[in-house]
Amino acid sequence: MTIDESNAEDVEMSVSVRNVGGIEQASVTFDPGITVVAGENASNKSSLLGSLGAVLGGSPPPLRGGADAGSVTLDLDGERYTVELARAADGRPVVDDATPYTADRTLVDHFVSLDEDNPIRRAVVDGGDLHDLLMRPVDTEAIDAEIDRLHAQRTDLDERIADLDDRADTLPELEVRARRLRERRDEVSTRLESKREALAAADYRTADEATQDLLDALEEARAERERLRDRRDTKRRAVESLRDDLDAVESELSALDADLGGESVRSRLDDVASDLSALRERKGRLDETIDALRPIVEVNQALLADSRLPEGFDEGEVVDRLDPESEAITCWTCGQSVARTDVREQVEAVEAILQAKREERATVEERIEACRGRRSDLEARLEERSDLAERRRHLEREVEERERALSDLGERIDTVDERIRDLEADLDGAEADDDLLDRHREVGDLEYERGRLERDLAAVEDDIEAAEAAAAEADTLREERAEIRDRLSDLRDRIDRIEREAVETVNECMERVLDRLDYDGIERVWIDRRSDDHETVFDLQVVRTSDDGTVYRAAVDTLSKSEREVVGLVIALSGYLVHDVSATVPVVVVDAIEMLDAERIRGLLDFFDDHARYVVAAALPEEAEHLRPAFDTVSLESPGIATQ
Structure with missing residues (x-):
């Protein structure tokens, strides 16, 4: 060397x-x-x-x-x-x-190993698809899948933002209601304090002990009714929340059942299990056939390969004195002399059958994997449906128990109401100051009214807090949606940018190389990028110069083989540059x-x-x-x- x-x-x-x-x-x-x-x-x-x-x-x-x-x-x-x-x-x-x-074989085979079998060189010589070859390192399927995923994510965000906006839109109305409730509560509180002061300043010495006891009992009964009403309101809100959860679970179950096409998951699992069993049996039969054919092929290949030559023969003598295809060999099955060509033909026939069986087995194995995937998916859905059904049963029990508690509270409130009416009747029959009784009733009514207003105000303030949270969440989701929009735009432009860069690089490199190599009669070689039925096509274009100096566009096949080989080499190197292969x-x-x-x-x-x-x-x-x-x-x- x-x-x-x-x-x-x-x-x-x-x-x-x-x-x-x-x-x-x-x-x-x-x-x-x-x-x-x-x-x-x-x-x-x-x-x-x-x-x-x-x-x-x-x-x-x-x-x-x-x-x-x-x-x-x-x-x-x-x-x-x-x-x-x-x-x-x-x-x-x-x-x-x-x-x-x-590990990236595509990069090496297309843009590094520029031998006579290089796909891009062959495409230029034979008229192949240059766009597909130059864009091969770009995983367009993965990009399309990512675009679909982002579209689905954006649609989901749009729905969530719309729902949040609807809730946030109630904020002005809720704030007006809250302001009015506060004004009414403050008004009632002012009146209540005034009535209480007047009641405290009243002279009860004229009232007897029995009347005092009735008044105390009436005040206690009204206070108890307020406590019970508060508990009832709290439980009622809890029941409403549970019912919302139950409706959501029912919707999920309905969507899951609809997705399964009305069939039960168990029935579909049985069908998949049946298909899987049949495919496994089929694979087993194919394995048996392949195992039976493979030794036949291997033995006969070894027999055909066993053609060692006598010592002293060089390569020229072998060609001159021996035609291997006409040589007779001994069949290992029957022991008779058989022409090598006959054995080779039989081996090729068995090899074809063996290859077909292997391909069939590969197809069956793919279907087995697909069945296993469907089975896993159905089992996951079955488990999901079981969890949802259990959640529904739990919520139904919770709602039933809370409604019983609500009913019990209602009965207790009715009992207290009855006791209050009885106490008021007893006071009417007692020798009590009518003005004193009226003041107690006014105080009780105002206390009830203030309690009701405070409960209503608390509920509205909760709604305001939820609406404000919805508005804040909607703003956050809008930012996320803007990021998705930018990502979608980038993905849509990415392939277009690479295609433009590939064409520009090819054309620039081609111009420089043709200038260096000085091919007579070739004015220009370049790629045109155009769309054809929503697909991008890279058309190789040639402009030649005739002997009389006329410049004209010519077909690619007017280039000599050496010229086409050079064009293929330059386009392959352009791909090396476009995809930054030198970094790899x-x-x-x-x-x-x-x-x-x-x-x-x-x-x-x-x-x-x-x-x-x-x-x-x-x-x-x-x-x-x-x-x-x-x-x-x-x-x-x-x-x-x-x-x-």
């Missing part, structure tokens, strides 16, 4: 590869800046760059032929990252364990640019170097030789890299 150290600075990046692609063992160190990996076609440049992309967090690379395990290790910024590969029972390579540089992955890996000459490769890589800490690119030896004075160069012909 030869490296030009002229650009070395900062922290090195080291990659070690074992049994990946065509690489048996390789260890390469990259300095910050641009590094060109030089090698002929089929020299495993792509295996090395694909391994780097995988350990950065991209799609896993293929295992080396004949190897059962492989690995890629990355040392960067003082940390080590790894991808461990293994061969599955069906022969496919799988990731056995991984701690990649980033400071590396860009560029492969499959053999169609470009050395000068254009240099211009392209210089542009990439402006935006990434490490740029690793593959090039053929002749181009790499021209680039060696400007960039670090890694040769895959080094003894440190062993290939097949």
Whole structure:
């Protein structure tokens, strides 16, 4: 391995590869800046760059032929990252364990690993959906779900604010009522004090002892009636509050029953249990079928793979002297000689059945999970309904007990009223001063009137306090609603902002790169952003110049393949900038640019170097030789890299 150290600075990046692609063992160190990996076609440049992309967090690379395990290790910024590969029972390579540089595979596959299979490069070459690819890191479904959630939250706040406003709107009327009640109470209190003073100043010496006793008893009875009336009013308010709670519980029960479509929760639970049982039985049958087919596939794959060649054969001799597909092998079931192609066809047929069964099982497992989710939801609803029903029964008992207490208080008040009437009748028949009796009655009536006014005033003051609290709560909810409004506006604008930024970045980058690479006949390449059936579309546009200098708009497919590849690379790098990928992955890996000459490769890589800490690119030896004075160069012909 030869490296030009002229650009070395900062922290090195080291990659070690074992049994990946065509690489048996390789260890390469990259300095910050641009590094060109030089090698002929089929020299495993792509295996090395694909391994780097995988350990950065991209799609896993293929295992080396004949190897059962492989690995890629990355040392960067003082940390080590790894991808461990293994061969599955069906022969496919799988990731056995991984701690990649980033867990965001979309970022790496779309904007870091810019090989010939890069989705954005392929979309430009083949006419794919650029909008979907450039916007892939933006979770639009999650944004839409968040918008729906905020809409529901805002609707709930609107309803609560409207209810609170209705309660707060009663405040002026309540304050007027409270003022009038205070005025009447103060008036009655003044009259009561005057009557009491007059009664205290009266000369009772003319009243006999029996009359005095009647007056005392009458005063006690009236005081007792006031106490009982106060208790009755308190209990009546408590009953009204309990009835409000009971109405709320009834509403919740009705809403829950309506949400269930009139069916009982228990009945729906039974249906779900039946579905779950049937799905489990179906999965069990699929498991049995898969378990029966898998060994057949594995044994026959092993049989087909057992094609070791005699010693001394090199690769050319193998091609010239042996056609593996025509080779006969011994069937492990019947012992007869069978053409390899026949066995392969049968294995592929069984593999197709096995894959179909696995997919069917996956579908059944998803339905099982869905059933379990429905069961959990129904069980939660059943528990909720049970709690509500128990709450309703408790409230009904409370209301019944309070109403009995109210009835008892009413009977006790009636009894005291009767006693007061009897005492007043006894006083009428006694030889008492009529003026004295009238004064006692006036004092009693005024005491009752003042008590009633104070109770009414207390109730109105409670309502005023509740209305003021409702107004304050409504103001708080309005602030919350304003925050939700701003959040909704931000979410609606977010996708639009990213789309605009993506288009602007692509067009700016495209203009700069085309100027650097100096393509004859290409005047401009850019993206038009437009709406189509409520969906945003990114249209790639091309303006060319004819030999006579005429400027005209042309179709994308008028670009050469190399020009389209460059356009794809630039658009992918634009995504790297738009989504600030450098903050997550400071590396860009560029492969499959053999169609470009050395000068254009240099211009392209210089542009990439402006935006990434490490740029690793593959090039053929002749181009790499021209680039060696400007960039670090890694040769895959080094003894440190062993290939097949």
